[in-house]
Amino acid sequence: MLSEEPSQAALMAEKAKLLSIPHAKSNLSYVIMSGMTSGVVEGIVMQPLEFLKTRLQIDTTGGMTLMGTLRGALKEGGVMQLYRGSLPEIAGLFGHVPPLATTWSAGAHK
Numbered sequence: 001m002l003s004e005e006p007s008q009a010a011l012m013a014e015k016a017k018l019l020s021i022p023h024a025k026s027n028l029s030y031v032i033m034s035g036m037t038s039g040v041v042e043g044i045v046m047q048p049l050e051f052l053k054t055r056l057q058i059d060t061t062g063g064m065t066l067m068g069t070l071r072g073a074l075k076e077g078g079v080m081q082l083y084r085g086s087l088p089e090i091a092g093l094f095g096h097v098p099p100l101a102t103t104w105s106a107g108a109h110k
Contacts, residue, residue, distance in 0.1 A: 047089070052069050052073070
């Protein structure tokens with residue numbers, strides 16, 4: 001008796017087709033927006049860790065802990081203290097868009 005269920009390869013091909021974004025490589029605005037979005041999200045997520053890492057690095061006594069540094073920063077300025085200095089980093093991401101577009105455009109027309 002033959003099984004009516006699709007093969008594993010057929011299921012994987014269907015899943016790949018559903019997950020793929022049509023014409024993503026040929027759509028410059030998609031490439032630019034996805035790059036900018038991932039950069040901004042990375043900046044927002046990683047900035048508190050960068051802030052804490054820097055605070056720990058400049059400690060000359062060696063007695064600071066990660067949790068102690070976090071508590072001190074939150075007492076000092078609340079959650080926004082963790083994002084201190086992040087605006088230049090996030091704004092700097094937008095300066096990378098024109099070279100990206102030029103590079104992408106030059107490579108797309110080969």
